[in-house]
Amino acid sequence: MGEPTTGKIIVFSVLTAMVIGGGLGVVFLRNVFHALVAMVVCFLGVAGVYFSLQADFLAVMQVLIYVGAVAVVIAFAVMLTRRGTMADSNRFVASGLQLAIGAAVAAGVGVALLRLICETAWQASGKFPATDVTRFLGEALLTRLPIPFEIAAVLLLVALVGAVMIALEEVHKS
Amino acid sequence: MGVGLLLPEIIACMGGLVILTERLFSKGEPERKDAAWFGASVLIIAGVAALRLLGVNETAFHGSYRVDDLAVYFKLVAVVAGAVTLLFAPDLLSQRRVKSGDFAALVLFAATGMMLLPSALDFITLFISLELISISFYVLIGIQRGEVRPAEAGLKYLLLSGLASAVLLYGMSLIYGLTGSTYLTAIRQAFSVGEWPLLAGIGSLMILVGLGLKIYLVPFHMWAPDVYEGAPAPTVAFLAAGSSAAALAAVLRLFGESLTGLSGVWLPVLLILAVVTIALGNIVALPQTNIKRLLAYSSIAHAGYILLAIVAQSSAGTAAVMYYCFLYAITTVAAFGVISAFAETSGGEIRSFAGLARRSPFLAFVMLISLASLAGIPPLAGFMAKFAVFAAAVQAGYVVAAGIALLLSVISIYYYFMVIRAMYVDEPVETAPIPCGWGTQAALLIGLGGIILLGLIPWPLLRLAQEAANFARF
Numbered sequence: 330m331g332e333p334t335t336g337k338i339i340v341f342s343v344l345t346a347m348v349i350g351g352g353l354g355v356v357f358l359r360n361v362f363h364a365l366v367a368m369v370v371c372f373l374g375v376a377g378v379y380f381s382l383q384a385d386f387l388a389v390m391q392v393l394i395y396v397g398a399v400a401v402v403i404a405f406a407v408m409l410t411r412r413g414t415m416a417d418s419n420r421f422v423a424s425g426l427q428l429a430i431g432a433a434v435a436a437g438v439g440v441a442l443l444r445l446i447c448e449t450a451w452q453a454s455g456k457f458p459a460t461d462v463t464r465f466l467g468e469a470l471l472t473r474l475p476i477p478f479e480i481a482a483v484l485l486l487v488a489l490v491g492a493v494m495i496a497l498e499e500v501h502k503s
Numbered sequence: 504m505g506v507g508l509l510l511p512e513i514i515a516c517m518g519g520l521v522i523l524t525e526r527l528f529s530k531g532e533p534e535r536k537d538a539a540w541f542g543a544s545v546l547i548i549a550g551v552a553a554l555r556l557l558g559v560n561e562t563a564f565h566g567s568y569r570v571d572d573l574a575v576y577f578k579l580v581a582v583v584a585g586a587v588t589l590l591f592a593p594d595l596l597s598q599r600r601v602k603s604g605d606f607a608a609l610v611l612f613a614a615t616g617m618m619l620l621p622s623a624l625d626f627i628t629l630f631i632s633l634e635l636i637s638i639s640f641y642v643l644i645g646i647q648r649g650e651v652r653p654a655e656a657g658l659k660y661l662l663l664s665g666l667a668s669a670v671l672l673y674g675m676s677l678i679y680g681l682t683g684s685t686y687l688t689a690i691r692q693a694f695s696v697g698e699w700p701l702l703a704g705i706g707s708l709m710i711l712v713g714l715g716l717k718i719y720l721v722p723f724h725m726w727a728p729d730v731y732e733g734a735p736a737p738t739v740a741f742l743a744a745g746s747s748a749a750a751l752a753a754v755l756r757l758f759g760e761s762l763t764g765l766s767g768v769w770l771p772v773l774l775i776l777a778v779v780t781i782a783l784g785n786i787v788a789l790p791q792t793n794i795k796r797l798l799a800y801s802s803i804a805h806a807g808y809i810l811l812a813i814v815a816q817s818s819a820g821t822a823a824v825m826y827y828c829f830l831y832a833i834t835t836v837a838a839f840g841v842i843s844a845f846a847e848t849s850g851g852e853i854r855s856f857a858g859l860a861r862r863s864p865f866l867a868f869v870m871l872i873s874l875a876s877l878a879g880i881p882p883l884a885g886f887m888a889k890f891a892v893f894a895a896a897v898q899a900g901y902v903v904a905a906g907i908a909l910l911l912s913v914i915s916i917y918y919y920f921m922v923i924r925a926m927y928v929d930e931p932v933e934t935a936p937i938p939c940g941w942g943t944q945a946a947l948l949i950g951l952g953g954i955i956l957l958g959l960i961p962w963p964l965l966r967l968a969q970e971a972a973n974f975a976r977f
Contacts, residue, residue: 442705449700452683473565476509477631480619483516484635487612490523491642494605495657 340381347374361407365400372396386463508563508570511553511578512618518545519611526604535603536593536942542607543589546614550582553618560974566686567625572971574621576825577752581617583953584744584832585610590946591840592737594939595847599647599735606646610741613639617745621752626675626685629753630668633717636746637664643741644734656733663716663726671713677706678762687761694764704768710757711769717750719806721780731799736847739795740839743802744832751809751828758813759821766816774814778904781807785911788918794842795851797918798835801877804915805831811908812892815899821972823891826965830876830884830957837950838873841866844943853922858931866937867926869947876954878919879912884957891965 333341347370354367372395379388470478506513522538529535553575562569589610593603616635623629641664645657679685681703682693694703715723731739758769784804791797805827812823845866846855860867876885889912896905957964 445700445702445705449681449702451680454683474567474625474627475564476568476619477627480616480628480631480635483612483615484631484638486523487609487635487638487642491609491638494609494642495645495648 337381340377344374344377344381347371348378362404365403365407368403369396369400372400384462386466505563508556508559508561508568508622511549511556511582512615514549514552515546515611515618516615518542518549519608519615521545522604522608522611526602526608529604532602536597538602538604538607539589539593539596540942542611543586545611546582546586546589549614549618550579550586553578553582562624566688567628568622569624570622572967572974573752573755573821573825576968576971577621577748577828578618580748580829580832581614581745583829584741584748584836585614585617587833587836587840587946587949588737588741588744590949591740591843591940591943594943595735595737595843598848601646601648601735606643606737609639609643609646613643613741614745617749620749621756623753624687624756626679626687629756630672630675633671633714633750633753634668636749637668640664640738640742640746643738644730646738647735652733653735654733656730659726660730663723667713667716667723669713670709674706674709674711674713677702677709681706687756691761691763694762699765704765707758707762707765707769708772710762711773714750714754714757715776718747718754718810719780719784719803720776720810721783721803721807724780724783724803724806727803728796728799731795731802732793732851736795736839736843739798740836740843743798743835743839747802747806748828748832751813751824754813755821755824759816763816770814770816773810774901774904777807777810777814778907779807780804780810781908781911785915788915791918792853793851794846794853794856794922797853797922798838798842801915801919802835804911805877808889808892808908808912811896811901811904814901814904815895817895817899818969818972819891819898820895822965822968823888823895825968825971826891826961827888829964829968830888830954833950833953833957834873834876834885837869837947837954838877840943840947840950841870841873844939844947845937853925854929855932856922856925857929858934859926859937861931862934863937863939865944865947866939869951870926871923872951872954874919874922876958878916880916882958884954884961887958887961887965 351367351369351371351374355364355371358364358367372391376388376391376396379385379391518541522542525538556570556575556578557572559575560571589607592606592610596603596606613636616632616639619632620629620636623632641657641661644660645653647653675685678690681700682690684690684693693699711720712723714720716726719727730742734742758766758773762769781804784800784802784807788797788800788804791800809824809827809831812820812827814820815823842851845859845863856870859870872883876883879885879889893905893909896902896908
């Protein structure tokens, strides 16, 4: 812990800019493919935040699964289902009043939460950060949390098979 | 006992895997119904395995999983809802060219989640069980390919449910940050003594919002009418009967046992929202012309009654919630069984029910009994359930709220009887009798028997609920 150094502040600022900028890009870009690229930037920023919090395993997983697998699958889905021109493919961009209301609510909740989070005395663990997080995670998953571990497998199977159930027939037809 | 505690879930999950594997080797013609029968029998076996766990009361896996009578009771609700749905589902699905194997496998996986959720004693197990239910339903709602309505309903549920999950996780992470634990028992201890920061209250409200979508809490109910109208009737039956009961079990664990220390924040909010939910459900149901939209608003109203019993914060209230969930599950499944057999082909408009009593006396009678039970007419099961809820609310001192709920439930009789009048009084537009497969007939007979028997002899189930509720405090 300790006082943040200039280096830490710079890293944190860059990562935050990536996360927030990427998120805004997903919402506002009119081309769905550009939005996807913005999402990858956002995911990479989140992975960087994990790294800076010493959650190495989570950061690696974030890059492998979200930047690697999820983004690529979405790219495939976009290319396979493309209709019309790509430049105007993300048509559900909020406008005018919706945007104003949404921004006001989000800003209000954000400011309120931020204030409360700054005021609150958080539980700080006295232990040193673990050096081999992966080992501890693996042990926890197989001793204390075997049920979520197994259910996650079933859940991924259902997601995969379910996506095929919904999409496959149409591929056959076309 | 270890793994033995998980036997019902393992059986249901294995059943789903067997069906999926069988689908690899068969073409899965939509006319075939055996996968659904197989799924129903697997669920019944899982139910027997769950019954054997009654009275076990054990905590396993370092306190993250608990099998007590409350959990077993909700496992049985999931089993009954799933098995009866699988009995009547294939008759409609084969008409819609949906493979019953796909449907049955997803129902079994969702039922696995519904059986795990009431036992979950830590945030991680709880969240992932809830997600297993949600993901199965995203597919079950949109399973009818090539049509706009189901796809729209599926997408709507996906987006709103995803948003609710995000809020739920935010709330959980706040609570975790403040207590340093994901275990419900540790969280209960952390908030039971001394001062807690305001952020903990906000966290509990976020958890309430996240689960609120699943239990039809107004104002997070928006998805219900569209999903009910767009999704095939068997999906809606299982969604209304099983998913909300499982989520209510999680609400009981979280708000009845774990977050009681924070009740100063969430209890007033829940009380107001419960009354608003009852009012909105009953009043907006009045002008509906589509039977599925009508039942969606009726679901919302019933969710409000159940929440009133949760607000009571007593073991009588918990018992009332449990009894209500079982009764509501069996009644809804019966009503949607009739809709599945008849109204899905005629667009679901209430006026198409005209003269149903002459075209199919059996379907009309089942619908009559289920609607009368939903309206709370004695001696049907719905009356006992409402009585238990109102009694619990009055005992806890919420006389005004109980009075408002009672008044609004009288209004509800009007819209239920609109449908009954159409069936029994109005002249039929068509006169052709309605074919009804034996699976549907069996499902409807089970529903009918359940509603009448539970109304005439409520004590065994009510006593089971009361004992479970007394024991549930950990």
